[in-house]
Amino acid sequence: MARFVVSVAHKGDSDLLSNLPDIALVGPSNAGKSSLINALAKSRIALISNKPGKTRTLNFYDFNTHYVVDTPGYGYSHASKTDKSSLMKILDNYFLGPRSIVGVFQVVSSHGLSANDLEVSEYLSGHFHNYMLIVNKIDKISKNQLKKLLGSISASTGIGSDSIIPISAKMGLNLSLLNLKIREFLK
Numbered sequence: 001m002a003r004f005v006v007s008v009a010h011k012g013d014s015d016l017l018s019n020l021p022d023i024a025l026v027g028p029s030n031a032g033k034s035s036l037i038n039a040l041a042k043s044r045i046a047l048i049s050n051k052p053g054k055t056r057t058l059n060f061y062d063f064n065t066h067y068v069v070d071t072p073g074y075g076y077s078h079a080s081k082t083d084k085s086s087l088m089k090i091l092d093n094y095f096l097g098p099r100s101i102v103g104v105f106q107v108v109s110s111h112g113l114s115a116n117d118l119e120v121s122e123y124l125s126g127h128f129h130n131y132m133l134i135v136n137k138i139d140k141i142s143k144n145q146l147k148k149l150l151g152s153i154s155a156s157t158g159i160g161s162d163s164i165i166p167i168s169a170k171m172g173l174n175l176s177l178l179n180l181k182i183r184e185f186l187k
């Protein structure tokens, strides 16, 4: 069973981690990263909050074969400037640091991509070939809206449709496809 391991705010904290590979979740606050971790774990190991901008640290969840890493939500508009830059520092240190990051999933909600999402997508797709975009909360839109949304995301990001995974963490939609991708990244 998956379990929460450690919240990493400073470099030294990561000494507690083993050298299992990381699957990283990146996304704006409120996209449903914590909900997705709970859905993958099939238990409530991650904190879900209605208040955006809660996660200020890297949270490592041990899934036995790998860690799933919850990163601080970017683009939280009410955060102060110093808060924002300290968040970016945490992300930078992580992405450029010693961890073996075998897969990166950017999680966005079914509202479509913000300018911030696009910027992050460009950065991540340029740095990681095992990068995919997860569109969460598809339970909130119709099949037709989803089809249009996927088309427009593909057009604006240049990400192929086979690298975009529509899911609902809440309803458990399409999680088996996501699990399959995670397995492929771990190979």
Ligand SMILES: Nc1nc2c(ncn2[C@@H]2O[C@H](COP(=O)(O)OP(=O)(O)O)[C@@H](O)[C@H]2O)c(=O)[nH]1
Residues within 6 Å of the ligand: 027, 028, 029, 030, 031, 032, 033, 034, 035, 036, 047, 048, 049, 050, 052, 053, 073, 136, 137, 138, 139, 140, 167, 168, 169, 170, 171
């Ligand atoms: N309708 C719907 N709501 C969701 C879904 N996933 C998450 N949420 C809700 O979105 C809010 C933010 O979720 P959370 O997992 O804390 O997002 P995080 O900030 O990215 O970790 C919560 O109120 C969740 O219940 C989903 O698939 N569908």
Ligand SMILES: [Mg+2]
Residues within 6 Å of the ligand: 033, 034, 035, 047, 048, 049, 054, 055
């Ligand atoms: Mg969260």
